Amino acid sequence: MYANDGFRELGREECLRLLATAPVGRVVHTRSALPAVLPVNFSLDDDGAVVLRTSAGSELARAVDGAVVAFEADEVDPIAHSGWSVVVTGRATVVADPAEHDRLTRDGPLSWAPSRQELFVRIEPELVTGRELAGGRTLYRLDLTG
């Protein structure tokens, strides 16, 4: 978030409430020393951690395991000039604990096409920031002064 961009910043709880309504977000990480961003579906854990479900062979899991990543979701209406954007920043880790893996198999994000071997990636909600856009000037500030 930027201090001078005139946004209404959202509180952590409001951010998590909005995030829970998003079907898809974007994992932002570094790949080969370049910024990388990938749309993913997800679920929110009770503590606000973002949980991704991926195949055991996933390059995404290897790319983010142990790294600090950002997870972003937004809903922007370019006609109404309104919407919101939420970013969760924190360390991503592949869930190694079998009990936790079993719990997430029940409570975590669904597979839209399950694979035989899956793993879960947790993104810790170390920093949860968000901004609300309501009306042209505010969205302008998101889009152009952000």
Place this chain on the structure above:
Amino acid sequence: MYANDGFRELGREECLRLLATAPVGRVVHTRSALPAVLPVNFSLDDDGAVVLRTSAGSELARAVDGAVVAFEADEVDPIAHSGWSVVVTGRATVVADPAEHDRLTRDGPLSWAPSRQELFVRIEPELVTGRELAGGRTLYRLDLTG
């Protein structure tokens, strides 16, 4: 893009054609050594460069000027399990040339709420990658194996 995620990768021209249909994308950069991502509106220049318009006081401009950033846009239908994602990766620079500034004032992205002093940021299309998702398994691979 990941080699093993089973996507149909899109060619540069196809990526730029899809990108041109997106009202909003996301600038991915580094801020205070953390990944940062911000929704922005934009226009595509003739050479495929992503052009942002921002106020002269913009912290975004200061944050990205001279840095390699990623610009992502996507359209994902979580019901139909279809969509696309395009990423332009390249150096971002504030446009300093007055003639170029004048050209972009005419041909660049519109301000939804103009400010007195504006500048343009160009993201060079050094790397243009994209993937198409069509059907559950493919979107699964986007979302969970990506």
